[in-house]
Amino acid sequence: MISNHIFQTSFEDLPTEIFLEIFAFLPLRELVKAFSGLNSYIDLIIESMTDIKHVVTYNDVNAIILLQLRPTQIGHLVIVHAEKVDFTSLINLRSLKLNFGTCAQFDSIRPKYFPILEILHIYDMLCSSSKDNSRPIIDLLEVILSNGFPQLRVCTAIRIGTLSFSKRWKGSPSLHSLCLGMKTEHDQEQLRSACPNLRRFVNGRRSSIDLPKGDEEWKTTTSLMTLIEATIRIIDNPSDNHYFIHPERAVEYRNNRQTYYKKALNSMLIYGRPRY
Incomplete structure (x- = not known):
């Protein structure tokens, strides 16, 4: 005998893995706006995520508040011209793009805050003088090129000036891709020797990548x-x-x-x- 009962499947009946696949495509703002608060099951799934994308531009207050409310859930962060943002609480950050950052923001890019950082893109700085510009960059590059971030595999540093190779750079075997302005061919060769696993190197001195x-x-x-x-x-x-x-x-x-x-x-x- 054929049953007349029709079994209906609701949105909440989908397995957790499907939700995670869908949510992975959404930045934090859209994820919270569209799905947060629907029910306790979906809220728990969102709360379990630690690799969410987030963008903060021009000191957007709402974006800054979201960053402060969910610091351990953000895995990929883009900051553009947002000097008020403190992102040192993002301990699960794997990818960072900082465009027009302040000296303080550049100084905060350190392994103690981002121990699993894999990708770093930095462009320009918002500092009061060229002297102010050089110190944060030199300090940060010393950390990067001395294996301070043991999981960092991609690094881009554009429009920060050209540099000579420093003997303080002990090498970074994890780097696979690097864009950095080096003053001479000899500086470039020394850098390649310090990073033996580089598959791609772009000398920012010779190429405008804007x-x-x-x-x-x-x-x-x-x-x-x-x-x-x-x-x-x-x-x-x-x-x-x-x-x-x-x-x-x-x-x-x-x-x-x-x-x-x-x-x-x-x-x-x-x-x-x-x-x-």
């Missing part, structure tokens, strides 16, 4: 395809060719898209998958 400011397509995103599509649109737009570090790549792209895709994706895999 992204077009104000372009909506370059906002932070969790979608790899969005990044690729935005890159392709810029390549295909002749009026924007001045953004390219190497104009010959545009020619290579037009002549052989498949080769370009493979090189671009291989570079991304080495450099680090987009996480914000």
